[in-house]
């Protein structure tokens with residue numbers, strides 16, 4: 001009798017839970033920490049890398065946070081050394097998130113030497129007053145300088161993160177930031193509307209009536225974003241993500257008229273949105289392997305204690321029933337311009353969108369937010385603005401199996 005072999009996992013997310021200081025809007029798990037805790041975390045991470053390495057052959061790796069660029073050269077060497085020992089280097093796409101205040105030529109060179117080939121830099125705004133308001137540790141000048149440092153180190157695939165609908169941001173300020181950011185010529189741009197996350201200073205300010213949310217202005221800013229990125233040669237492929245079109249140009253459409261995914265799209269994130277599996281390590285990281293979703297403890301001390309005992313720091317495991325999982329996969333995929341091909345969705349989930357979700361698709365088309373062709377279904381550019389409510393509609397909640 002032959003033992004069954006677990007399928008290999010081709011994506012790895014690593015969470016680095018430290019920031020120089022906490023931004024006023026951010027609810028990601030991260031803290032300003034001592035050098036001692038950072039060093040303890042690095043040792044624990046090395047242990048966790050070993051624990052997940054057996055079925056892991058990463059073609060995409062993403063170090064996010066937090067601020068991964070906060071790790072020093074020695075700590076990066078320790079992490080890369082462990083990855084090398086376990087055969088985890090050499091991914092096709094290897095992204096590290098950086099804050100413009102923590103990029104140096106030495107660090108950029110080291111990352112490049114170990115196969116990091118994509119950097120995602122948190123810019124948020126190029127207006128000094130807004131950077132201040134957001135609690136960012138960097139100036140606009142640091143953005144330009146760090147971009148240059150990264151290019152000189154040989155990075156040919158750069159992403160910039162921007163935010164819009166920031167309190168105090170006028171349309172003129174937004175246009176100026178967009179134009180300056182686009183002029184840098186990155187291969188990729190991510191741009192998020194501000195989310196007021198509970199337990200953040202920005203949320204408290206909103207509740208205290210210090211400013212109002214202007215929904216109409218936010219919509220106009222989104223339209224401006226879509227128009228200006230398009231004019232600049234970046235194709236929208238997900239509600240908040242834009243990537244450079246192929247050099248030879250041409251429109252990125254399939255026979256059925258649906259948009260294709262540009263080659264500079266973030267493959268790691270595309271894997272999430274298409275329902276692929278991935279390991280997630282580091283405090284608060286989630287993973288999804290063989291239908292099981294795991295979540296690590298959002299507590300760096302606890303995380304380190306567990307790994308020091310030689311076990312993973314998993315807080316919860318959850319296996320969704322097939323229909324609930326399919327609903328989630330539908331919802332994720334609809335965030336992308338390409339939407340879902342009916343056959344592709346059937347293959348990934350075992351369910352047919354045309355049966356289970358027929359009424360939902362009709363309703364969205366009726367509201368002018370979606371298009372159905374003979375082979376697939378997708379939200380329109382206008383409909384993507386409301387992707388979150390469309391996503392809700394596609395969910396099929398059922399009781400989950402917790403182990």
Ligand SMILES: C[S@@+](CC[C@H](N)C(=O)[O-])C[C@H]1O[C@@H](n2cnc3c(N)ncnc32)[C@H](O)[C@@H]1O
Pocket residue numbers: 025026027028064065066067097098099100121122123124161162163192193194195196197
């Ligand atoms: C996890 S952060 C990591 C980036 C890096 N730490 C930095 O900020 O320089 C990824 C991105 O999420 C976005 N983001 C974080 N909190 C947000 C919020 N409340 N609303 C909208 N976007 C947010 C920011 O654009 C940020 O760059």
Ligand code: SF4
Pocket residue numbers: 018019021022023026027028030065066067099122
């Ligand atoms: S936005 Fe980035 S730098 Fe700011 S607190 Fe969040 S993770 Fe840290």
